[in-house]
Amino acid sequence: MMRALVLTGPGKAEVQRVPVPVATAGQVVVDVARAGVCGTDVELFTGEMSYLHSGVSSYPVRPGHEWSGTVRSVGEGVDESWIGRRVTGDTMIGCGHCRRCVAGRHHVCPERHELGIRDGLAGALAERLAFPAAYLHALPDTVDATAGALVEPAGNAQRCVDAAAxxxxxxxxxxxxxxxxxxxxxxxxxxxxEVHLLAENPEFARSFGFPSTWTRATLPDLPWDAVVDASNGPELPALAVSLVEPGRRVVYIGLSGTPSMLDTRDAVLKDVTTVGILGASAGLAPAIAAFASGSVDPRPLVAATVGLSEAAGVLAGHRPASASRGPKILIDPTI
Structure with missing residues (x-):
């Protein structure tokens, strides 16, 4: 048996003893070194996650889709050279044979699994993880366990940058x-x-080396060649279209808890291209390369790393006493 975090109902989470996974055909088993907690995990915990209401997710849930670890065993058909390698993996696991998967769009496969989110694949907030080898990404030696667990959110961010064009x-x-x-x-x-940010608390982002961080009241009147909405404010999708230069792009990755109102006439009359981002898949490899080269160091974003026993508290909004200013909490399932 091993320890794993299990969400048993809205607002209910506990560390349980569960069977150790065994690698079936096409799978590996990973010793998890680090796992991140993100907004999706929080919504699964609170019961607000839309998948819980549409029926593709149900309790009990084993969460965790941002992770890094080391392969300890492989199943039938998997190259044994994976054993001992440090890895992370894609969250979106397609069926592999539908029209979308064949076209390289497995992240929107109608039958996809989403690790630790949709029913079908238990997540990484556990001591070990069973994972399909086809969706693994090897981590170079220059990308440690902490950075490795940030590859998944960075893959989403990478797709935002690419989509901004x-x-x-x-x-x-x-x-x-x-x-x-x-x-x-x-x-x-x-x-x-040239990067600018809009924030409620500009000093927070400025402390990470982004001096051009503004509030709505102080935002300068500049031509914005692209706008990325990474917020959860229902009014900001419309603001993004109003701010972006005509003929350019708005990228949406944030999700608000209530429907966003956007007048499509504003987008049409400015000839704006809007792009939605779901998942990190195409961004994972370039994110790893950016971390490995040292051009991006995500580790200052980690406020604290705590043991699995503290994961439920983190989901409930309790910030560890030792936490620094960063927005990300990681879990070390070995402690």
Whole structure:
């Protein structure tokens, strides 16, 4: 048996003893070194996650989709050279044979699993994880366990930067300074893009090296070549369209708890391209490369690393007493 965090109902979470996973055909078993806690995990805990209401997720849930670890065993058909390698993996696991998967869009496969989110694959907030080998990504030696657990959110951020379609010297405005917003800022800056952020607390983002962080009241009247909405404010999708330069792009990755109101006439009359981002899949490899090269160091975003026994408290909103200013809490399942 091993320890794993189990969500048993809205607002209910506990560490349970569960069977140790065995690698079936096409799978590996990973010793989890670090797992991140994100907003999706919190929504699963509170019961607000839309998947719980649409029926693709149900309690009990074993969460955790941001992770790093070491492969300890492989199943039938998996190259044994994976054993002992440090890895992370994709959250989106497609069926592999539908039209979308064949076209390279497995992250929107109608039958997909989402690790630790949709029913079907138990997540990484556990001592060990069974995971399909086809969706593994090897971690270079220069990417430690902490950075490895940030690859998944960074993959989402990487897709935001790619979707913004900016070149060096152009100006990007990011709405929101959570983990995704700050990772988007880091990755964009590494490309030579001029980065600005909109925040309720500008000093927070400025402490991570982004002096051009503004409130709504202080936001300068500049031409914004692209806008990324990484917030959960229902009014900000419309603001993004109003701010972006005509003929340019708005990228949406944040989700509000209530429906957002956006007048499509505003987008049409400005000839704005809007892009939605679901999942990190296509961004994982470039995010790993950015971490490995040192052009982006995500580790300052980690406020604290705590044991599995404290994970339920983190989901409930309790910030560890030792936490620094960063937005991300990691779990070390070995303690």
């Amino acid at each position: 900016l070149t060096s010297g152009e100006r990007l405005l990011i709405l929101g300074t959570g983990s995704i917003g700050l990772l988007t800022a880091m990755l964009a800056r590494a490309r030579g893009i």
